[in-house]
Amino acid sequence: MRKTSIVAFLSLLLYTSSFAQLSRDQFSKLESALGETSFFNGHLAGFMLYDLDSQLVLYEKNSHQRFIPASTTKLFTLFSSLVVLGDSTQSIRYVRDGKTIRIWGAGDPSWKYKKFAQPAILKLLEPYDQVIFSDANMMSPAFGYGWQWDDYYYNYSAERTSLPIYGNLVQVKKVGNAPVVFPASFQPNVFPTQRTIRELERDFHSNKFYYNPNNFRAREEFIPFISSPELFMQLASEATGKKWIYQPDSLPSNHELLYGTPLFPILQEMMLESDNFLAEQLMLMVSDRLFQRLDTERAIEYILKTYLYDLPDAPQWVDGSGLSRHDLFTPRTMVALFEKIYRMMPDQQLFELLPTGGKTGTLENSYKAEQPYIFAKTGTMSNNHSLVGLIKGKSGKLYCFAFMNSNYPYKASEVRREMEKVMVMLRDMI
Incomplete structure (x- = not known):
């Protein structure tokens, strides 16, 4: 009984410390936006918000579940x-x-x-x-x-x-x-x-x-x-x-x-x-540089075993583009991968690569705001839509996030609208 109580206490301590930077009210708002009574309860949805400075997870929902990533796979290629x-x-x-x-x-x-x-x-x-x-x-x-x-x-x-x-x-x-x-x-x-x-x-x-x-x-x-x-x-x-x-x-x-x-x-x-x-x-060029042969499968295997061996959940990664429905990643793995990219590159170069809400690339017509706040890679195929990258809060601080959706029976535009509501709310609270 005493051992069980200690384990429970430590688990509670770890859980509360992970969310220490969100107030109870902020946490409740995210739960309402992503929980059982929300739009996202009608299909498989996963989310993680990560503080790049403190290296703490501020919020997660189904971040351990695997999703079809579509074009967010390109972050692995990047x-x-x-x-x-x-x-x-x-x-x-x-x-x-x-x-x-x-x-x-x-x-x-x-x-x-x-x-x-x-x-x-x-x-x-x-x-x-x-x-x-x-x-x-x-x-x-x-x-x-x-x-x-x-x-x-x-x-x-x-x-x-x-x-x-x-x-x-x-x-x-x-x-x-x-x-x-x-x-x-x-x-x-x-x-x-x-x-x-x-x-x-x-x-x-x-x-x-x-x-x-x-x-x-x-x-x-x-x-x-x-x-x-x-x-x-x-x-x-x-x-x-x-x-x-x-x-x-x-x-x-x-x-x-x-x-x-x-x-x-x-x-x-x-x-x-x-x-x-x-x-x-x-990915063929990566293979050529490593092995002097063009073999995407071998290149992926090498990258996973060397540079990405420490990801939270083993990715099922099969191509460079995300066209395959055999690609499967978890939100927390996407966040871990993105953090590696973030630590590798100067901020200005990274922002030049990422679609910017209301401004550039695949986000030109969504997440519009007077001050851009979403800088992220999109991924869409039938019944699957994901967004992975950076959100800038009203405080001016950057956070990493992964927002992944699979198996929904409606148009991707509807999912994007509901995602945008969540991201606007999040921007205003952090």
């Missing part, structure tokens, strides 16, 4: 990139052989994608008559484990490759009632159809594209193409003016490395716009 890649990408591993150069891609996503600085591929290839390309160092498949098959023609589901070009996407523009696509070599594969479709749609198994002239809108500006060695040889030859030949030889240990472009703009685009393609290629 952390991995920061600790492994340094300040630049690596584009190509290569061997010189007379007037021929043999190259292997290293995962760099920037070649002719968006407005990134371009790797010096043309300069590297200039002295050579032909290029022999190998993707034998690519171990990961084009699509990640647990990705949805019917996402194949959306731009957020571009294929993973060792040396992407154009982001592995076809660009679509509307001219009259018809689409014009780029690269132009895809144009002969664009066909009209009487199917009731409103966008240019790609065939599931081939790079054939279809549109209905009566309904075509061109709101989907980019569509993934199916990558293949033959197609890549064609696109790379057109882009460089050199003859490319596919020969899947193993990467020799004695080779040279072409470093690519500054890393920070790629990290910033991944975080602000939640670019899945960049996230996946970043």
Whole structure:
């Protein structure tokens, strides 16, 4: 009896000290907002508020439960990139052989994608008559484990490759009632159809594209193409003016490395716009830097065993972007991960990476306020929505939080509205 009483007393002491910085009234308000009588009791919801200065948990609700994180998974990719890649990408591993150069891609996503600085591929290839390309160092498949098959023609589901070009996407523009696509070599594969479709749609198994002239809108500006060695040889030859030949030889240990472009703009685009393609290629680059092979699964295993062995709950982490429904993280693990990132980076750099409520990225149209107070990564897929990052209280002090929701039967916009009510209340009380 005495031993039981001591254990109970110590447990109560630990519990009360954890919430020592919230008054009883503040604690009760959070309980009301997130507890049994709240909107969030209708589905699985988890929350943690953490004081970065005192390193105390101020409040938690279901922080030990695992949730599908969606794009908040990109925080794991961000952390991995920061600790492994340094300040630049690596584009190509290569061997010189007379007037021929043999190259292997290293995962760099920037070649002719968006407005990134371009790797010096043309300069590297200039002295050579032909290029022999190998993707034998690519171990990961084009699509990640647990990705949805019917996402194949959306731009957020571009294929993973060792040396992407154009982001592995076809660009679509509307001219009259018809689409014009780029690269132009895809144009002969664009066909009209009487199917009731409103966008240019790609065939599931081939790079054939279809549109209905009566309904075509061109709101989907980019569509993934199916990558293949033959197609890549064609696109790379057109882009460089050199003859490319596919020969899947193993990467020799004695080779040279072409470093690519500054890393920070790629990290910033991944975080602000939640670019899945960049996230996946970043994890391939992490693997390349560690093992000289492109293997996302192996890179994840290494990061978890070395840099993230001390997380509160073992993550189930399978991809770089969060497209997979097999990713499972707890709110308290997300807070622990975010604290690691927070301690690694200058505040100004971190704020440049994080979407800001009412201002930038995926939070541009939500959490609006005269003085921004939410700086966080969003994550959304069907029936799942999460937000992980920093909240600035009326006091001006920053706190870390993770707010995760799964298995709700309504629109994500409704969940976001209710989350915003909680975060406004929290901002005003801390």
